[in-house]
Amino acid sequence: MGMYQMFPLLAISLIVYAVLTLTGAVGSADVPWYDVIFIELPMVSGDTWEVTWGDVFLVASIGLLFVELLRSTKTGSESIMNHALSVVVFVIALLLFIIVQGFGNSVFFLFMSMTFLDFMAGFIVTTVTARRDLAVGGVAGG
Template sequence: MGTFRRIETITPLLVFPLIAYVIIAVIAGGQHMDETPAIAGNLNATLFSVPMVSGVSWKMRLGDVLLLVSLVLLSIEIIKATSSRSSAMVNHMASMAVLLTCIVCFILFANFATATFFLFTCIALIDVMVGVIVSIVSARRDFGVGDGFGS
């Protein structure tokens, strides 16, 4: 297995939207008004809008795009979780580090106390839970563990 493929397998993909959010948070700065994080304006910035048949305009905001990208990467992470290689275990540990980073940032930093980042943290939690569950199920299958002694 090549070095790039190994790094690709080890690296949790959800780290990329996390890095993007951190960059946006740094650009937004730390000043916030009336209990609203400074990043709220950036996350609510409309990237594009599409007029709908109903007469309203559907708006895609930056925060929505971050969540959409995170969901796509989560689906890829779920597929990667089925691997039983040792690099997959390192990926699970790195995914746990991403989740812990999200929780700490959400609790401690004002720009991370948004609904967008909370939902991203939930996506990271789902990634960790699915990784553990899939690993346990595949380990049971690989070792032939049955439901009872006579199976």
């Protein structure tokens, strides 16, 4: 179970995005995979909501971010390692966004923002928890 706690879940999204983008497995030369329409839903208003694979990717990544935020409330060495690996995921995402063709778009930018929020939230929660533990320990010990 310790390995599961250390592994940053947003790394799964990063790997999926990279594989789909670099292999060109879905989509075409004219339309990248994240712009391909997944489903068209008629709305009561008369509009048609076109859900793309990029939208599906972002919703799935938001779900993983939610789990990561819940996991960030735990303390321990696995949690600290998770935060450190989350920084690595963010740095990789940032470099891909800046350097690699196919990653400089809004879908990946929003995903990269999620990786930033993941590691920042993790470190903030860990810091606040450590302060609280020190304060409680100081009161109990004194």
